[in-house]
Amino acid sequence: MKKHLLWIALAGSVFAATGANAMTKDEYNVAKEKISADYKVAKAKCDTLKDNAKDVCEKEAKGMENVAKAELEQNYKPSNGNAKKVAEAKAEMSYEVAKEKCDDMNGNAKDACEQQAKAQHEAAKVEIKRMKG
Numbered sequence: 001m002k003k004h005l006l007w008i009a010l011a012g013s014v015f016a017a018t019g020a021n022a023m024t025k026d027e028y029n030v031a032k033e034k035i036s037a038d039y040k041v042a043k044a045k046c047d048t049l050k051d052n053a054k055d056v057c058e059k060e061a062k063g064m065e066n067v068a069k070a071e072l073e074q075n076y077k078p079s080n081g082n083a084k085k086v087a088e089a090k091a092e093m094s095y096e097v098a099k100e101k102c103d104d105m106n107g108n109a110k111d112a113c114e115q116q117a118k119a120q121h122e123a124a125k126v127e128i129k130r131m132k133g
Contacts, residue, residue, distance in 0.1 A: 028076045035072060039065040056100045063093025080132040087131060091124035 023031075039061055046057035070089040074082040098117035105113050 023076045028072065031072050031075075032069075035065060035068045038068070052100065052103050055103070056097060059096045059100045060093070063089075063096060067093055084128060084131045087124075087128045091121060091128060094124070095121035 042061035042064065043058065046054050046061055049057050067086070067089045070082070070086040074086050095117055098120070099114060102110050102113035102117060
């Protein structure tokens with residue numbers, strides 16, 4: 001969990017730094033290609049893992065790609081709607097990764113883990129609904 005939060009913070013800081021100035025179409029295209037390349041590298045790292053660790057890694061990689069794409073759109077064309085999409089992508093990634101991590105558990109622990117993941121996801125959705133956009 002801490003690992004993917006670190007990735008979110010890192011991706012957010014990279015895009016925040018580039019978002020200070022208006023992004024050109026060329027910069028946008030380069031950033032989009034970098035996101036795709038970063039995803040392929042992250043996915044390849046997952047291929048060295050096995051079982052549920054591989055599944056968790058793949059969910060994190062895909063989630064990071066989706067968050068980075070949403071942040072790129074927000075930086076390229078800032079709007080309340082794009083800000084909302086960033087929040088949605090982050091919430092979805094957190095939920096998918098958390099659910100996948102629950103698969104390593106059994107019985108009541110797994111049920112509790114899944115319920116907590118769902119509760120956090122529902123709380124995030126409530127916050128997103130409050131956003132304008």
